[in-house]
Every structure is written in C-alpha cells, then in structure tokens.
Amino acid sequence: MSAEQQSLDGLEEEARRALAEVTTLPALADVRARFLGKKSALSGVLRGIGRLEGADRARVGEQANLVKERIEALVSARRDELGRGERERALSETRLDVTLPGLRAPRGGLHPITRIERDVVAFFTGLGFGVEEGPEVETQWHNFEALNMPPDHPARDMQATFFVDGGHVLRTHTSPVQIRTMSGRTPPFRFIAPGRVYRCDRSPRHSPMFHQVECFMVDENVSFADLKGILYAFQRHMMGADVELRFRSSYFPFTEPSAELDYRCLICRGAGCATCSQSGWIEAGGCGMIHPVVLEHCGIDPERWQGFAFGMTLDRAAMLRWGIPNIHLLFDGDVRVLEQI
Numbered sequence: 001m002s003a004e005q006q007s008l009d010g011l012e013e014e015a016r017r018a019l020a021e022v023t024t025l026p027a028l029a030d031v032r033a034r035f036l037g038k039k040s041a042l043s044g045v046l047r048g049i050g051r052l053e054g055a056d057r058a059r060v061g062e063q064a065n066l067v068k069e070r071i072e073a074l075v076s077a078r079r080d081e082l083g084r085g086e087r088e089r090a091l092s093e094t095r096l097d098v099t100l101p102g103l104r105a106p107r108g109g110l111h112p113i114t115r116i117e118r119d120v121v122a123f124f125t126g127l128g129f130g131v132e133e134g135p136e137v138e139t140q141w142h143n144f145e146a147l148n149m150p151p152d153h154p155a156r157d158m159q160a161t162f163f164v165d166g167g168h169v170l171r172t173h174t175s176p177v178q179i180r181t182m183s184g185r186t187p188p189f190r191f192i193a194p195g196r197v198y199r200c201d202r203s204p205r206h207s208p209m210f211h212q213v214e215c216f217m218v219d220e221n222v223s224f225a226d227l228k229g230i231l232y233a234f235q236r237h238m239m240g241a242d243v244e245l246r247f248r249s250s251y252f253p254f255t256e257p258s259a260e261l262d263y264r265c266l267i268c269r270g271a272g273c274a275t276c277s278q279s280g281w282i283e284a285g286g287c288g289m290i291h292p293v294v295l296e297h298c299g300i301d302p303e304r305w306q307g308f309a310f311g312m313t314l315d316r317a318a319m320l321r322w323g324i325p326n327i328h329l330l331f332d333g334d335v336r337v338l339e340q341i
C-alpha cells in the first residue's frame with residue numbers, strides 16, 4: 001500500500017468521525033470545507049497527481065476520486081439526517097395539541113322574565129289557548145274606552161298613565177289586546193296575551209315598565225268557576241303544588257264581578273317581609289267576568305256569550321320564584337344578580 005493510499009484511507013475515516021460529531025448544518029458546511037474544499041488534503045492530493053509517474057498517476061487519481069465521492073456521499077447523508085432532525089424539532093416545538101381544552105366561550109342565559117313568560121305560554125297553549133300580541137303604544141279607545149273607561153271615568157286614575165303624542169298612551173295593561181282580538185270576530189275565544197306594560201310608578205315592588213300576561217276566554221257557558229279552576233291549576237304549575245291563593249272581591253271597570261288574586265308570600269311564608277309589605281300576601285293580578293259593555297264594544301252579544309279575563313304581572317312571579325326582593329334587580333342588567341338565577 002502506497003503512502004497516498006494510506007493517507008486517502010485515513011482521510012475517509014477522519015471525515016466519517018468528524019461528520020458523526022457534527023450536530024448543525026453550519027458545522028456540517030465547515031467539515032465539508034475541511035475535507036473537500038480547495039485547501040483540503042484531498043484537493044492537495046488531486047493537484048499533485050500531475051507530478052506522478054504514468055501508472056501511479058492513474059491509480060492514485062482513481063483512488064482520490066473514489067474517496068472524494070465517498071466523503072461527498074457521507075456529507076450528503078449527514079445533511080439529510082440533520083435536516084430531518086431539525087424539521088422534527090421545529091414540528092414538535094410548534095405542534096398543536098388537539099387534546100388541550102379550548103377557551104370556553106362565556107354562555108348567556110334566558111332572562112328570568114323570559115323564562116316565566118315561556119312557562120306561562122307553555123301552560124296555556126297546553127290547554128288549547130292561543131297567544132296574541134298588541135302594540136305597546138295604544139289608542140286611548142283600546143286602552144280605556146273599549147274597556148268601559150270613558151274619558152271622565154275615575155278608574156283611569158287607578159292606572160298612572162304615560163301619555164304620548166297624538167292622543168296615544170303607553171298601554172297600562174295588556175287588556176287592550178282583548179279588544180283587538182275579539183273585535184270583528186265570533187267567539188269562542190281562548191287566548192293569552194303576554195307583553196310589556198307601562199305605568200308611572202316606582203317602588204321596590206313597582207317599575208315604570210313591567211310585564212303582564214292577559215288571559216281571556218269567551219264561550220256560551222263560561223263561569224267564574226272556570227276562571228277559578230284554571231287559575232288554581234295555573235298557579236300550581238307556576239309556583240308549586242303548595243301555593244296558597246286567595247280571591248278578594250275588587251273592582252275593575254272591565255269585569256263584573258271582579259276579584260283580586262293574591263299569593264301567600266313565598267319569601268316569608270306569610271310571616272311578613274319587605275316584599276309583601278308585611279302583609280304575608282302578594283297581589284298576583286286582577287280577574288273577573290268580562291263586563292257585558294266590553295263584549296258589546298267588540299260586537300259580541302253578551303246575552304249569548306260570557307267570558308272571563310285575568311291579568312297577572314310576570315315580574316312578581318319571577319320575584320317570588322327566585323326570591324328577588326326588589327323588582328329593579330330584574331332590569332338593572334347586573335350580571336352578578338342574573339348569574340344567580
């Protein structure tokens with residue numbers, strides 16, 4: 001074995017070791033320059049070939065080119081390895097862990113009034129009642145006169161009214177929907193009318209805007225007993241089987257006879273508290289048999305048809321169900337309150 005042969009074999013072995021120690025692509029480029037560059041020992045051997053004798057020249061030239069090819073192959077293989085490693089590292093560093101829990105979007109809930117209203121609608125539609133709506137800006141005729149309250153009637157004072165332009169009012173109750181629903185139509189009727197109503201009144205139990213639901217039924221043989229039966233079933237559905245009710249005789253221009261419906265206060269159970277003004281009872285709404293004059297205003301013969309009507313406030317029902325002491329908590333939009341419901 002000639003000296004050239006030994007030194008070429010040594011070069012290949014040396015390059016193999018150096019490449020094994022290389023861990024980055026820039027370091028690989030340095031190693032490649034050291035073994036294959038213009039100043040490398042291998043280049044020196046190739047440059048010196050011209051000075052050799054004929055037979056040696058061919059043999060050493062062949063050997064040197066072989067070694068050069070092998071070192072090139074080693075460098076290329078190492079480059080592939082390093083590149084693959086870097087790709088894997090980059091992938092693992094930026095990897096998306098699909099098992100990580102995502103950011104939870106805040107979830108809203110239905111407003112207590114909406115929940116109560118849906119409950120009411122579900123109960124009455126289950127009994128075959130329809131649902132009607134009417135405008136919140138109402139004519140005085142629909143809000144008062146048709147309901148047996150002519151312009152000078154003292155009962156108008158019972159409903160502190162917001163007047164708007166053009167002789168209209170913000171409806172003080174949902175009863176005008178009775179007039180709109182019955183006018184020009186022929187009984188029998190079974191409807192409820194939930195909606196916003198307005199009165200110029202503000203206290204822990206009163207808000208200038210609140211929610212009522214009107215329920216009315218007109219047929220040939222409807223009596224106060226039907227009204228009472230439906231109201232008991234309805235209040236048990238809303239408040240639970242142990243709800244206590246009482247009917248107090250009362251006066252409304254649009255019903256005769258009339259009664260006020262009270263619940264036993266569910267907050268103090270009758271002992272007396274701020275919500276029930278220490279009375280132990282809370283007004284749930286008014287009811288009665290629809291006044292014959294109201295039926296006549298709608299073109300319905302009161303000799304043939306009778307009906308009952310009642311109106312309750314949804315807000316009061318929500319306050320009782322969730323023990324809310326002040327009606328304004330329902331409308332202030334305080335998320336801390338609403339989250340508890």
Ligand SMILES: [Zn+2]
Pocket residue numbers: 265266267268269270271272273274275276277278280281
């Ligand atoms: Zn009470």
